Amino acid sequence: MLDDTLLSQLKAYLERVSQPFTLVASLDDSENAAQMRTLLEQIASLSDKISVRFDGTDARRPSFALERVSGPAQHLRFAAIPLGHEFTSLVLALLWTGGHPPKVEAETLEAIRQLDGDYRFEVYMSLSCHNCPDVVQALSLMAVFNPRVQTVVIDGALYQSEVESRQIMAVPTVYLNGELFGSGRMDVEEIVAKLDTGSAQRDAAKLNAKAPYDVLIVGGGPAGAAAAVYAARKGIRVGLAAERFGGQVNDTLAIENYISVLETDGPKFGMALEAHVRQYGVEILNQQRAEKLIPAEHEGGLIGVQFAHGGRLQARSVILSTGARWRNVNVPGEAQYRNKGVAYCPHCDGPLFKGKRVSVIGGGNSGVEAAIDLAGLVAHVTLLEFAPELRADAVLVSKLRSLPNVTIHTNAQTTEITGDGSKVNGLTYTDRASGASHHLELEGVFVQIGLVPNTEWLKGVVELSRFGEIVVDAKGQTSVPGIMAAGDVTTVPYKQIVIAAGDGAKAALSAFDYLIRTPAPQMAEAVAA
Known part of the structure; x- marks a missing residue:
C-alpha cells in the first residue's frame, strides 16, 4: 500500500508514539479488505508500540478501530482506507492515540474534555476531498480525548449503499446520534461551539x-x-x-x-x-x-x-x-437541493456522482476546469454558459471540447433546478437566442459562476x-x-x-x-x- 518514501516518513512520525495501542480490524473477503489488511500490517511493523488484530466484529466491513491498551476508553473507527487527502488524518489519529499531544489551544482541548453528553458521530468523506480532513481530524481528536465521543470516519465511495440510503450528495457530511449535524468544512472549535451552548x-x-x-x-x-x-x-x-x-x-x-x-x-x-x-x-x-x-x-x-x-x-x-x-444562481430549487445534488466543489463532491449525469453552470475557467475534472468520473457532463461564448482560457476550452462525454450549451440561461423532493433530478434552461425552454434529466448540478x-x-x-x-x-x-x-x-x-x-x-x-x-x-x- 505505502511506498518506501511514505513508509520512511511514517516510521519517523511513529517514533513519537509513547503509549501502546492496537489496531483492531473487522474485515471481509473483499479486495478493499485485503488492502486494509496490508496497510495495517505495514503500520504495525513500523513501531513496537503498535499491534494489529483481525478479529474485530464491527458490522462495517472493512473497517478498523484504534484501541488503547490501557487508560481511558477510546472510540475511533475508520470505515475507510485513509490515504489520499486523508493520510494526514490517519497519521494524526495514530499519534494522538499513542500519546503525542495535539497542536491545538489548551482551552479547546479542555472544552472537548468537558463536553457533557454522549455523542456518536459518523462523518462521510471522500479521499479526493480537500475540505474533509479538517472535519475528520476534528472529530477524531474529540474521540481520542473524550471517552463519551464516538467517531466513525466513512469513505463514501467505499460505502456507496450508505451514501445512497442517506441520500448524501456532498462531503463532508456529519451525522450525530443518527441525525444530520452538518455538511461542509468545519473545524474543531466550530464543532465544539455547536455542542457547548454556553461557549x-x-x-x-x-x-x-x-x-x-x-x-x-x-x-x-x-x-x-x-x-x-x-x-x-x-x-x-x-x-x-x-x-x-x-x-x-x-x-x-x-x-x-x-x-x-x-x-x-x-x-x-x-x-x-x-x-x-x-x-x-x-x-x-x-x-x-x-x-x-x-x-x-x-x-x-x-x-x-x-x-x-x-x-x-x-x-x-x-x-x-x-x-x-461562491455566487448562487438564485433560481428555484437551488436552495432546496443544496447538498442534495446542488454542489459548489467538484473536487470534493465529484466522486459521489460517479457514473451519473451532471451539469456545470458557468463557462469561465472555474466552470470549464470543473467540467473537465468531472468528465473523468461521471457518465456525462452538460456545461451551460449564459454568454454566447465560453469565457475560459483557450487551452481549457480545447481540452473540454475534446472530451466525448461533454455537451456544451452557450447562450443558456438556467431557470430552475428540479428535484423529487429529496434530491435533484434535472435542470431547466432557456436558449437565449431562440427563447426555447429545455429540460435536462440529471442527478447533480455544480455551480461555478464567480464570487x-x-x-x-x-x-x-x-x-x-x-x-x-x-x-x-x-x-x-x-x-x-x-x-x-x-x-x-x-x-x-x-x-x-x-x-x-x-x-x-x-x-x-x-x-x-x-x-x-x-x-x-x-x-x-x-x-x-
Missing part, C-alpha cells in the same frame, strides 16, 4: 474584556494574513478576527501561480499563512463572524467591530479583508460599488478615515491570491501611516464609551 456567551465576554488594538484585521485570508504580518512588524498591537483562518483559499485545490512557491494546495497554504502570522505574536481570534462596523465618532474615538455572539472589539484602525464566497463579496454587514458604513465591493483608493483606504480594506472584498480587479496578499501589505502600511499621523484617543474614555 458563545463566554467567547463574547472574552472579546469585550480585551484592550483596544492599534490595528484590527477582520478576515483571515491571504490579504488579512499579509496585513497582520506587515502591521506586526511595526511593533504595534495587532489583532486578527476571522470566521475561519485561510478563508476561501482553504477551498482551493491546486495553487501553482504564487510566486516562489512552485506548487501547493489550499489547506497547506492556509496553514502556512497562519504559522507566519503567529510567528509575529499576532492575536488570532477564530470563529468570529463580524456583524457591525462602528465608526470612531460613535465609539469614543476608536473604531468598533461587533460580532455575531454579541462580543465587541475596538481598535484605532481597522483593515477589512472578509473576502468573497460575491462578504460586505452585507458594511452597508451604510463604507462606500460600496454596485457589485457590493468595498471602494478603495490606491492606498487601500476606504471612504471612512482609519478603515482600510484589501483583497477580494474590494474593487481591486483580478481576484488572485498574490494580489490579495500585496493589497494586504499595502493596507497595513496605510494603516500605520494613519496611526502616526492621527492623535491617539484617550483609551480609558474610549473603552468606557
Whole structure:
C-alpha cells in the first residue's frame, strides 16, 4: 500500500508514539479488505508500540478501530482506507492515540474534555476531498480525548449503499446520534461551539474584556494574513478576527501561480499563512463572524467591530479583508437541493456522482476546469454558459471540447433546478437566442459562476460599488478615515491570491501611516464609551 518514501516518513512520525495501542480490524473477503489488511500490517511493523488484530466484529466491513491498551476508553473507527487527502488524518489519529499531544489551544482541548453528553458521530468523506480532513481530524481528536465521543470516519465511495440510503450528495457530511449535524468544512472549535451552548456567551465576554488594538484585521485570508504580518512588524498591537483562518483559499485545490512557491494546495497554504502570522505574536481570534462596523465618532474615538455572539472589539484602525464566497444562481430549487445534488466543489463532491449525469453552470475557467475534472468520473457532463461564448482560457476550452462525454450549451440561461423532493433530478434552461425552454434529466448540478463579496454587514458604513465591493483608493483606504480594506472584498480587479496578499501589505502600511499621523484617543474614555 505505502511506498518506501511514505513508509520512511511514517516510521519517523511513529517514533513519537509513547503509549501502546492496537489496531483492531473487522474485515471481509473483499479486495478493499485485503488492502486494509496490508496497510495495517505495514503500520504495525513500523513501531513496537503498535499491534494489529483481525478479529474485530464491527458490522462495517472493512473497517478498523484504534484501541488503547490501557487508560481511558477510546472510540475511533475508520470505515475507510485513509490515504489520499486523508493520510494526514490517519497519521494524526495514530499519534494522538499513542500519546503525542495535539497542536491545538489548551482551552479547546479542555472544552472537548468537558463536553457533557454522549455523542456518536459518523462523518462521510471522500479521499479526493480537500475540505474533509479538517472535519475528520476534528472529530477524531474529540474521540481520542473524550471517552463519551464516538467517531466513525466513512469513505463514501467505499460505502456507496450508505451514501445512497442517506441520500448524501456532498462531503463532508456529519451525522450525530443518527441525525444530520452538518455538511461542509468545519473545524474543531466550530464543532465544539455547536455542542457547548454556553461557549458563545463566554467567547463574547472574552472579546469585550480585551484592550483596544492599534490595528484590527477582520478576515483571515491571504490579504488579512499579509496585513497582520506587515502591521506586526511595526511593533504595534495587532489583532486578527476571522470566521475561519485561510478563508476561501482553504477551498482551493491546486495553487501553482504564487510566486516562489512552485506548487501547493489550499489547506497547506492556509496553514502556512497562519504559522507566519503567529510567528509575529499576532492575536488570532477564530470563529468570529463580524456583524457591525462602528465608526470612531460613535465609539469614543476608536473604531468598533461587533460580532455575531454579541462580543465587541475596538481598535484605532481597522483593515477589512472578509473576502468573497461562491455566487448562487438564485433560481428555484437551488436552495432546496443544496447538498442534495446542488454542489459548489467538484473536487470534493465529484466522486459521489460517479457514473451519473451532471451539469456545470458557468463557462469561465472555474466552470470549464470543473467540467473537465468531472468528465473523468461521471457518465456525462452538460456545461451551460449564459454568454454566447465560453469565457475560459483557450487551452481549457480545447481540452473540454475534446472530451466525448461533454455537451456544451452557450447562450443558456438556467431557470430552475428540479428535484423529487429529496434530491435533484434535472435542470431547466432557456436558449437565449431562440427563447426555447429545455429540460435536462440529471442527478447533480455544480455551480461555478464567480464570487460575491462578504460586505452585507458594511452597508451604510463604507462606500460600496454596485457589485457590493468595498471602494478603495490606491492606498487601500476606504471612504471612512482609519478603515482600510484589501483583497477580494474590494474593487481591486483580478481576484488572485498574490494580489490579495500585496493589497494586504499595502493596507497595513496605510494603516500605520494613519496611526502616526492621527492623535491617539484617550483609551480609558474610549473603552468606557
